[in-house]
Amino acid sequence: MNTKRYRRSILVARPSNSFDRSGDNRPGGASGGGNVVSLVSDRAGSGGKPIPSRQSLRGLDWFIFFLADVQTGFGPFIAVYLTTQKWTQVEIGFVLSIAGLVALIGQVPGGAIVDAARSERLMAAFAVATIGAAALSYAARPIFPVVVAAATLHAAASCVLGPAIAAISLGLVGPFAIGERLGRNARFASLGNGTAAAVMGTAGYLLSSRSVFLVSFMLAIPTLLALARIHEDEVDVARAHGEVLRPEPDPKATSVLTLVRQRPLLIFACSVLLLQLANAAMLPLMAGVVTTRSSQWAPVLIAACIIVPQAIVALMSPSVGRKAQAWGRRPLLLIGFAALAIRGLLFATVHDPYLLVAVQAFDGITAAVFSVMVPLIVADIAFGSGHFNLAQGIVGTAVGIGASLSTVLAGYVSDKFGSNVAFMGLAGVAALGLAMIWLVMPETRRTAA
Numbered sequence: 001m002n003t004k005r006y007r008r009s010i011l012v013a014r015p016s017n018s019f020d021r022s023g024d025n026r027p028g029g030a031s032g033g034g035n036v037v038s039l040v041s042d043r044a045g046s047g048g049k050p051i052p053s054r055q056s057l058r059g060l061d062w063f064i065f066f067l068a069d070v071q072t073g074f075g076p077f078i079a080v081y082l083t084t085q086k087w088t089q090v091e092i093g094f095v096l097s098i099a100g101l102v103a104l105i106g107q108v109p110g111g112a113i114v115d116a117a118r119s120e121r122l123m124a125a126f127a128v129a130t131i132g133a134a135a136l137s138y139a140a141r142p143i144f145p146v147v148v149a150a151a152t153l154h155a156a157a158s159c160v161l162g163p164a165i166a167a168i169s170l171g172l173v174g175p176f177a178i179g180e181r182l183g184r185n186a187r188f189a190s191l192g193n194g195t196a197a198a199v200m201g202t203a204g205y206l207l208s209s210r211s212v213f214l215v216s217f218m219l220a221i222p223t224l225l226a227l228a229r230i231h232e233d234e235v236d237v238a239r240a241h242g243e244v245l246r247p248e249p250d251p252k253a254t255s256v257l258t259l260v261r262q263r264p265l266l267i268f269a270c271s272v273l274l275l276q277l278a279n280a281a282m283l284p285l286m287a288g289v290v291t292t293r294s295s296q297w298a299p300v301l302i303a304a305c306i307i308v309p310q311a312i313v314a315l316m317s318p319s320v321g322r323k324a325q326a327w328g329r330r331p332l333l334l335i336g337f338a339a340l341a342i343r344g345l346l347f348a349t350v351h352d353p354y355l356l357v358a359v360q361a362f363d364g365i366t367a368a369v370f371s372v373m374v375p376l377i378v379a380d381i382a383f384g385s386g387h388f389n390l391a392q393g394i395v396g397t398a399v400g401i402g403a404s405l406s407t408v409l410a411g412y413v414s415d416k417f418g419s420n421v422a423f424m425g426l427a428g429v430a431a432l433g434l435a436m437i438w439l440v441m442p443e444t445r446r447t448a449a
Contacts, residue, residue, distance in 0.1 A: 312364025
C-alpha cells in the first residue's frame with residue numbers, strides 16, 4: 001500500500017461491543033467475542049470514517065453508470081434479437097432458462113470467489129470483459145451453441161460483479177459510511193439503466209436489433225476506464241471482505257458455519273425471498289392487463305411503467321442511504337414492504353390503464369429502499385466474519401428463488417382465478433414480509449464507538 005496516500009500506523013483497540021448490532025446482545029455481534037483492533041488512518045474523518053479520494057469515488061460512480069448501460073443490453077433485447085434471427089420461442093426460452101439457472105446457482109460461489117480475491121478491481125474488470133465478449137458473441141454468431149455459451153458466461157460474470165461492486169464500496173468507505181455510498185450506487189445504476197434503455201431502443205429502431213449488442217460491447221470500454229480510476233490502494237481488501245483485525249485469530253468468528261447460522265441473516269434472506277415472490281410477477285402481469293385494456297397504447301404505457309420507478313430510484317436512493325444510518329434499517333424495510341403491498345392492492349382495484357402508471361410510483365419506493373438495504377444489511381450482519389460477499393451470495397440466492405417462483409405461481413393463479421385475485425395474492429405475500437420485518441427482524445445498524 002502507498003504509505004504516502006494512506007498510512008495505517010495508528011492502532012486503536014476497541015472493546016468488541018463497539019461493533020455490536022443494536023438489538024443483538026451477544027458479545028461482538030456478528031464478529032464473535034474478543035477485542036477488535038481498528039485501524040485509523042491519517043485520512044480518516046470524524047468517527048474514524050475513511051476518506052477515499054474524490055477520483056476514486058467518482059470512478060466508482062461512473063463505473064456503476066456504464067456497467068448498468070452494458071447490462072441493459074441483455075434484458076428484453078435478447079428475445080427481440082433472437083426472434084429476428086428466426087429462433088423459435090422454445091429455443092429462446094431454453095437459453096433464458098439456462099441463464100437464469102446459472103445466475104441462481106452461481107450466487108454463493110460468486111460471493112465466495114470475491115471473498116477469496118485479493119483485488120476486487122481485478123475481479124470486476126475480468127467480469128466486465130467477459131460480459132463484453134458475450135455481447136460481441138451475440139452480435140457475431142447468433143447460432144445455438146454460441147448463444148448458449150454467451151448466456152452462460154454473462155450470467156456467471158454477473159454473479160461476481162454484484163458482490164465485487166459492494167466489496168469495492170465497503171473497502172473504500174468502511175462500514176459506517178456504506179449506507180450513503182450504496183445510495184449513490186443505486187442512483188447511478190438507475191440513471192445508467194434509463195439512459196441505456198433509450199440509447200439501445202433508438203439504435204435497435206434506427207439500425208437493427210443486432211446493434212444493441214454492439215453498443216453493449218463498446219460500452220464495456222468506458223466501464224473499464226472508469227474502474228481504472230479507482231485507486232487500488234484505497235480499497236482496503238480486509239474491509240472489503242468484512243474482516244476486522246483482532247489481537248488474536250478467532251476461528252469461530254470467521255467460520256462460514258457461524259455466519260450461516262446468524263439469525264438476522266436467515267430472517268433477512270426469508271424476507272427478501274418474500275419480497276421477490278410478491279414483486280417479480282407484478283409488472284409482467286400488469287403488462288398483460290394493460291395490453292388487454294388498451295392494446296394500441298400498451299407499449300408506451302409499459303415503457304412509462306419502467307421509466308417512472310427508475311426516476312424515483314435515482315431521486316430517492318441517496319436519501320435512503322442517509323436515513324438508514326439516522327433512523328435504522330427496520331423503518332425503511334417496513335416502508336418498502338408497505339409500498340409493495342399497496343401497489344398489489346391498487347393493481348387489483350384500479351382499472352384505468354393510465355392510472356396504473358401512477359401506481360408504479362410505489363414500485364420506485366420499494367426499489368429505492370431495497371437496492372440500498374440488501375447490501376447494507378448484509379454488510380451489517382457479516383462485517384467481522386470475513387465472508388461479506390459469501391453472505392451476499394446467500395441473500396442473492398433467496399432473491400433468485402423468490403423471483404423464479406413468483407412468475408410461475410402468479411401466472412397460474414391469474415389463469416385460474418383472474419388477474420385481480422393474482423394481484424391480491426401478491427399483495428398478501430408482501431404483507432407477510434411486512435409482518436416478518438415488524439415481528440422478528442432485529443435492527444442491524446452499527447454505530448461508531
